[in-house]
Amino acid sequence: MAWGALLAFMAAFQPTKLPVIGLIVPFVLLFGAFYSLWNLLNLLRTRYFARQNWQPSRRLGLAVCLTVVFLLVLQSLGQLTLRDVLTVLAILLLGYAYVARNLSRTPRENR
Numbered sequence: 259m260a261w262g263a264l265l266a267f268m269a270a271f272q273p274t275k276l277p278v279i280g281l282i283v284p285f286v287l288l289f290g291a292f293y294s295l296w297n298l299l300n301l302l303r304t305r306y307f308a309r310q311n312w313q314p315s316r317r318l319g320l321a322v323c324l325t326v327v328f329l330l331v332l333q334s335l336g337q338l339t340l341r342d343v344l345t346v347l348a349i350l351l352l353g354y355a356y357v358a359r360n361l362s363r364t365p366r367e368n369r
Contacts, residue, residue: 259294260287260290260291260293260294261291261294261295263287263290263291264284264287264288264290264291267283267284267287268284285327285330285331288327288330289323289324289327292323292326292327293319293320293323296319296322296323297319300314300319315358317354317357317358318354321350321353321354325346325347325350328346329342329343329346332346
């Protein structure tokens with residue numbers, strides 16, 4: 259559904275005639291399309307290829323898809339360099355580790 263919405267939006271509108279806020283919509287739809295593809299590939303891997311019970315977390319899928327879309331935004335603005343890619347990947351790794359660490363802690367009981 260997300261891929262269909264993305265294709266319909268891109269077929270219906272010309273970027274030169276859209277307001278600035280309308281230029282954000284394709285990237286949001288692209289994120290939804292990538293995330294649905296991530297879920298489909300994860301389902302296929304689990305069903306046909308997985309030998310263990312390990313499953314990538316939902317946070318990992320969100321982070322990967324968001325990073326890909328962010329890099330595409332930088333590319334479309336003409337601002338993507340190797341230094342930007344390394345910076346975005348470092349932020350992704352640090353942010354993912356920070357969130358995973360904080361969510362794995364058990365909350366303290368109120369006394």
